[in-house]
Amino acid sequence: MSEKTFHLMVVTPEKVFFDGQMLSILCPGGGGSFGVLVNHAPIISTLRPGRLVLTSPKGEKQFFTIGPGFLDVKNNEVTLVTEKVTPEETTKTH
């Protein structure tokens, strides 16, 4: 495990959508979009429906559309709960 990644879990009422290491995430917070990197301060935020961007440890970006939900960060354990997640069609690599 690289030091630059953190553990992310994306869960919906139906299933665990994602469970693994991530480099960064960008999510539509209730008070504005924000990003989470490793060693982020503990935070609980509401999420508006919108676009979620995940950057994998290899630098690949994935885009998802999410419903309303919540984000919880503590000790590099990031939990994103939302009612709906759907992958967006285009997946870009940078």
Place this chain on the structure above:
Amino acid sequence: MAETLRELKSRTRSAKKTQQITRTMQMVAASRLKKSEVIYRKAKPYHEKMELILSHLMASSDGISHPFFESREVKTIGLVIVTSDRGLCGGYNSNVIAQAESFLAESRSQEVQLILIGKKGHDYFKNREWPILLKFLDLAGKPDYQKIAAITDLLVESYLSGALDEVNVLYTTFVSALSNQPVLKKFLNLQQKQAGLKSDFILEPDIETIIEQFLTRQIASRMYSALLESFTAENASRMVAMKSATDSAEEMIARLTLKGNKARQAAITNEILEIVTAGEAMKA
């Protein structure tokens, strides 16, 4: 002879047919059980994560002021009763109904409003003295998160408007395929846990907004989890009931076959006796 050979044969036949049906139902219930158990297990992390976030929220604020945390004088109780839509599932529904009855008997001093999920509970309570506030008969063992969230929204609404002062949910827990237990849980008015460890979470946008949005979802998640568990228990219960029906049909078939064989043997012996007697008579 108590029963004729023909009667015994037809009874054996019908027992065999019944057994075939119950065996099929047992297998169907077993496969449904597998499916619903998978759904239940898959849905568990969401519920657990929601509980985790709640505990974080509690830890990061000194006392959340929200109607859900108020203690009110309880005048009207809402009782949600989760039963199945279909029968033939052993003691599943009757256990729930028995527990509901004892709860209702204990709460004579308050007014109780029923919220019924499942046809069997509705069949039982529709002609009784307790008023039915809401009923949901269309879930049919397939819990859909959106539908359940709509149910909890209605409950939350009537709690906030003061129509209900307390909401209890009576559902069946799934311990294992052979053991299910109806339980009664308080759903709204959450207990304010006094957090020992204080942690400093950044709250975005602010605690009120988070609490406002979070609690209804949290309750929906609890309800969803409770219903999934109940449906799993229902399938388990049906499977066990059908298994024992199949077994007792097996026993019955064995008994009837034995009786049938004895009757046939008796008939043959009789016939031989008659022939022998007739032969002897002719000789004489």
